[in-house]
Amino acid sequence: MKNPVMPASGTFGAGREYSEFIDLNCLGALVVKTVTLRPRDGNAPPRLYEVSSGMLNSIGLQNEGIDHFIEHDLPYLRQFDVPIIINIAGNTLEEYAQLCREIKGVEGISGIELNISCPNIKAGGIAFGASSRLAEQVTAAARYNTDLPLIVKLTPNVYNVSKIAQAVVYGGANAVSLINTLVGMSIDTNTFKPHLGNITGGLSGPAIKPVAVRMVWEVAQTVKVPIIGIGGINSTLDAIEFLLAGATAVAIGTANFVNPRVMIEIIDGIESFLRQRNMSDIRQIIGKVKV
Amino acid sequence: MFQVNADVIAKEEVIPGVFSLTIVSPVISENAKPGQFVHIACNQGGNFILRRPFSIHRIVPGKAFEILFRVVGRGTEALSRVKVYDILDVIGPLGNGFKYSERITSALLVAGGLGLAPLLYLAEELTNEQVKFYPMLGAQTKTKLLRYIDFKRIGKKTYVATDDGSSGHNGTVADLLNRTIHYIRPEIIYACGPEPMLRKVAQTADEFGVKCQVSLETKMACGVGVCLGCACVTRQGYKMVCKDGPVFDARDIIWDKEEIEPTLLGGYRCETAKVSDPG
Numbered sequence: 001m002k003n004p005v006m007p008a009s010g011t012f013g014a015g016r017e018y019s020e021f022i023d024l025n026c027l028g029a030l031v032v033k034t035v036t037l038r039p040r041d042g043n044a045p046p047r048l049y050e051v052s053s054g055m056l057n058s059i060g061l062q063n064e065g066i067d068h069f070i071e072h073d074l075p076y077l078r079q080f081d082v083p084i085i086i087n088i089a090g091n092t093l094e095e096y097a098q099l100c101r102e103i104k105g106v107e108g109i110s111g112i113e114l115n116i117s118c119p120n121i122k123a124g125g126i127a128f129g130a131s132s133r134l135a136e137q138v139t140a141a142a143r144y145n146t147d148l149p150l151i152v153k154l155t156p157n158v159y160n161v162s163k164i165a166q167a168v169v170y171g172g173a174n175a176v177s178l179i180n181t182l183v184g185m186s187i188d189t190n191t192f193k194p195h196l197g198n199i200t201g202g203l204s205g206p207a208i209k210p211v212a213v214r215m216v217w218e219v220a221q222t223v224k225v226p227i228i229g230i231g232g233i234n235s236t237l238d239a240i241e242f243l244l245a246g247a248t249a250v251a252i253g254t255a256n257f258v259n260p261r262v263m264i265e266i267i268d269g270i271e272s273f274l275r276q277r278n279m280s281d282i283r284q285i286i287g288k289v290k291v
Numbered sequence: 292m293f294q295v296n297a298d299v300i301a302k303e304e305v306i307p308g309v310f311s312l313t314i315v316s317p318v319i320s321e322n323a324k325p326g327q328f329v330h331i332a333c334n335q336g337g338n339f340i341l342r343r344p345f346s347i348h349r350i351v352p353g354k355a356f357e358i359l360f361r362v363v364g365r366g367t368e369a370l371s372r373v374k375v376y377d378i379l380d381v382i383g384p385l386g387n388g389f390k391y392s393e394r395i396t397s398a399l400l401v402a403g404g405l406g407l408a409p410l411l412y413l414a415e416e417l418t419n420e421q422v423k424f425y426p427m428l429g430a431q432t433k434t435k436l437l438r439y440i441d442f443k444r445i446g447k448k449t450y451v452a453t454d455d456g457s458s459g460h461n462g463t464v465a466d467l468l469n470r471t472i473h474y475i476r477p478e479i480i481y482a483c484g485p486e487p488m489l490r491k492v493a494q495t496a497d498e499f500g501v502k503c504q505v506s507l508e509t510k511m512a513c514g515v516g517v518c519l520g521c522a523c524v525t526r527q528g529y530k531m532v533c534k535d536g537p538v539f540d541a542r543d544i545i546w547d548k549e550e551i552e553p554t555l556l557g558g559y560r561c562e563t564a565k566v567s568d569p570g
Contacts, residue, residue, distance in 0.1 A: 013517040017534075021294055039560040041529055044551055048512050048520035053338050055512060060557050062519045062529065091559075121557060198557070205340055234340075257513040258332065258340050260294060260382070 001083060001249070003028040004282060005239070005267045008230050008253035009087035009113060009153070010034060010059070014073035015080070021260035026267060029083040031251060032073065034115045036088070037095050037102075039065040043120060049186050049195035054205030054232070055254060056184050058120045058198035061089055066102050074108050083110035085151065089118055089125055093141050096128075100145035112148050114139065114173075117155030117180035119202045129155040129180075132167035139171025151228065154178040154219075156208070161215045162222040169223045177228035177251060178219060179212045205254040206232040213245050220246025220287055234262070236269025243270075246287040292515060293318050294382045300355060302375050305437055308362050309405070310371050311348065315355045319383045323347050323356060325413035326388025326506055326538040330514035331358075332380040334369040343367065344511050344533070346409035346483070347384065356383075359408040359437070385514055386537050389413050389481050389504055391422065398424040399477035399501075400446075401492050403464050403484020404431070409506055410483055411438050418445045425450065425475055429464025429484065433457035465491035472499050479503065482541070493541035503541035507532050524551050 006029040007018075014032045015024050024030060042062025049056045063069070069086070077084050086109050090096040096114065103109055116129035116138055128138045139152055152168040154161060156179035165176050181202025186195040194200075212231025220227055229247030232254070233239050239250045255262045274282065293316075301313035319329065330342040343366035345358040362371050373379065391398070391413070398417060400410045407428060417424045426442035427450040436451060436458055443449045451459025452467040460467040465488045468480075472495055482492045483506040496503035509521040509532045516534030523532050524545040530536065545551065 011513075011518065017513075017515045017517045020292055036559070040558065041555045041560050042519060042522065043557050044548070044555065045522045045524070045529075046510065047522055048510055048518070050339055050341050050510070050512075053340065055341060057512070057518070057520055059519045062522075254340065254512070257518055258342060259380070260515075 001028040002026070003267045003270070004243070004249035005263050005270070006031050006085070006228070006249065006251050007256055007263065008251035009115065011253040011256045014069070015077060018256065018260050022264050024080045024082055026264055027082050028249060028267070029085050029110070030077065030080070031085045031087055031113060032069070032077070033063060034061050034087045034089045034118065035063055035066050035069045035099070036061060037066055037090060037099055039063065039068070044197035046195060046197050049201070051184070051186055051203070052207065054203050054207030056186055056196060056201035056203055057181070058196045058201035060120045060198065061118055061125075066099060070102070070106055074106065078108040084108055085111040085113050087113040087115050087153070089115040089121070093138055096138050097141040097145045100142045103148070104146060109148065111151060112142065112146055113151040113153050113177060114142055115153050115180075117153050119155070119157065119181060119183045119200070120198060126155050126157060129164065130158050132163050135164050136167040136171040139168040139173050143172030149174045151175040151177050153180055155180045156211055156215055157183050162218050165219040165223050169225055173225060175226040175228060176219060176223065177230055179208065179215050179231045182208055182211065204232070206234055208232045209238060213241050216242055216247050217245040217289065233266070234258075236266050236273060239266050239270060240273055240285065243282065243285050244287070244289040246289070248286055292382060292385055293322075294380070295319065296378050297381050299373055299375055299377050299379060302373065305359070306435060309359065309437065310362070311357055311359045312370070312373065313351070313355050313357045314379060314381060316381060317353055319381065320350050320356045321353055323350060323384040324388040325416050326409050327384040327386050328537060329356070329358065329381050329383030330385055330511070331370065333366040339365045341366075341512055342382065342514060343370065344385075344514055346506070346537075347412055348408040349412055349415070359405060361405050382514060386533055387535065389506070389538050391417060391420065393420040393422060395422045396478045397447075397476070398422055399427060399468075399472075399475055399480045400424055401427045401464055401468055401480055401482040401484070403429045403488040404435075405437075406482070406484030406488075406506070407438055407442075408483070410481060411441055413481055414442060414445055423447050425477065427452070427464055427468060429453070429467070429488070431455065464488065465495065468492055469495045472501065477501060482506070489541070490546045493544065493546070496541055504538050505541045505544065506538045507536050507544070524555065529555060
C-alpha cells in the first residue's frame with residue numbers, strides 16, 4: 001500500500017464515478033461496494049435521511065451480483081495500480097464460502113473484506129457480526145475457501161466489540177475493519193412516519209466518530225492484527241485520531257459524498273502532519289495515544 | 292461532471308423566502324443541459340454535512356449559471372445567507388436532463404411552484420431550437436407566481452393557475468392541464484413540481500396519449516450515482532434520481548407505493564419469482 005487511506009465499502013461504488021474527480025492510482029487501496037452472490041435490488045425508498053452531523057441510510061446492499069462484478073467492474077478496476085479489495089456479504093455461511101470460491105483465481109483482487117455488519121438486510125449481514133460464535137464460523141468458512149488476505153468488517157451494534165474481533169481473528173482474519181454504521185431511526189413529526197422506507201437505517205458521518213475511535217482503541221488492546229479505522233472521518237486530523245487509537249489504516253465513507261477529493265486531501269495531510277513533527281514513519285503515531 | 296470553487300456574482304431575494312444565486316463557472320455553464328442539476332456544499336463544517344441538489348435555472352452562456360430555491364431546511368437556509376463574492380464548492384452539471392429536439396411541433400411546460408426552475412432553462416433552449424411551446428405555471432397565489440414575464444416573453448401563450456384564484460385559473464396547475472390539454476394538444480409535456488402534482492400531470496398525459504417527461508426531486512447524498520440512496524421506483528426496477536434522472540419518462544415511474552413488486556423490498560432479485568416458477 002502506498003498510503004493508509006482507502007474508501008469505505010459502499011461509498012465509492014466500483015470507482016467509476018469518482019475517477020472523474022480524483023486519480024484512483026493515488027489511493028492506498030480501493031474497497032468496492034458490497035457484492036453478493038445474486039443481484040439485489042435493495043430496499044424501498046426513501047433510503048436516506050440526513051440527521052445532525054450524519055446521515056441514515058438503508059440502501060439494502062443493492063448490487064448486480066458477483067458474476068456481473070467480475071465481468072464488468074473488475075476489468076475496469078484492473079487498469080489502476082491500486083490494490084482492489086472486494087467486499088462480500090451473504091445470507092448464509094455457505095454463501096460467504098461460495099463467494100470466496102467464485103473469487104478464487106480471479107485476477108486483480110488483492111483482498112477480501114467480509115461484510116458481517118450490514119444493518120439493512122433481513123437475512124445474514126449483521127446477524128453474523130453480532131455473535132462471536134457466528135462471526136468466527138463465517139470467518140473460518142471464508143478462510144477455508146480463500147488464500148487472499150481476509151479483512152472482517154465489524155459492527156458497532158454489539159456490547160463487546162473486542163470479543164467479536166478476537167473471534168474473527170481465531171477464525172482466521174488477517175485484519176479487521178471497524179466500524180460499520182450504527183443502527184438508527186428518525187421520524188417525521190408531521191406525518192408520524194419513519195423517514196426511511198426500511199424504518200431503521202445505518203448512521204454514518206461525523207456523529208459516529210467518537211464511538212468509532214473508542215472501539216478501534218478497545219480492539220487495538222485486544223488483537224494483534226492490523227485495524228482499518230472507519231467512522232466519520234472527514235479530515236486529516238480525524239484520520240490521525242484513528243491512527244493514534246491503534247488503526248494502521250483508515251477508510252473514508254460518507255465524507256466522499258460531501259467532497260469527492262477528501263481522500264487525496266487526507267493522504268497529503270497525513271504526510272505533512274508527519275513531516276511537521278519530523279516523523280518519517282507512520283508507525284510513530286499508530287497506537288501512540290497517551291492513556 | 293466537475294467540482295469547482297465558484298464565485299457567487301449575484302444574489303436576489305425574488306420574493307420573501309425565495310432566492311436566486313448566479314454562480315460563475317464557465318465549465319458548468321458550457322456543459323449543462325436543461326433539466327440537469329448542480330450539487331452544492333451549503334455549509335461545510337456545520338452540523339449538517341451533505342450537499343444539496345439544485346436544478347439549473349438559467350445559463351449565462353459560457354460564463355455562469357443561476358439557481359432558484361426556497362428556504363425549506365438547514366441547507367437552503369445556510370445557502371440563503373451566502374453573500375455576493377462568497378465562494379461555493381459546486382459539483383455539476385449532473386444527471387440526465389429533458390430530451391427534446393427541433394422536430395417537436397409543440398411542447399407544454401407544466402410547472403408547480405418552484406418546479407419552474409429547470410423549465411425556464413428548457414424554455415430558453417426550446418426558443419433557440421425554434422420549438423413552439425406553452426408555459427403553464429401554477430402557484431399558491433399571484434404574488435408567488437415567479438418568472439411569469441420571462442416565460443410570457445418567449446412562450447406561445449402562458450397559462451396560469453393559482454390555488455386562490457388571484458391570477459388565472461382558480462385551482463391547481465394539474466387541474467388546469469386536465470381542462471385544457473384537449474385543445475392545446477401538445478406533442479409532449481415537460482413537468483416539474485411536487486410529486487402529487489407530477490403524478491396527476493402524468494395521469495392526464497397518459498389519458499390523452501401525450502408523451503410526458505417529469506423531473507423528480509429526492510433527498511440525495513452523493514449526487515453522482517455512487518451511494519444508491521436516491522432510488523425511485525420505475526417499471527424497470529429501482530433507478531437513481533441523481534444519475535438515471537432527475538428527468539424520467541412519466542410512463543416509467545411507479546407512483547403508488549402499493550405497486551412496488553415484493554422483489555424490490557430487499558432480498559435477492561427474483562427470489563419470489565424463483566419460488567413460484569417451477570422451471
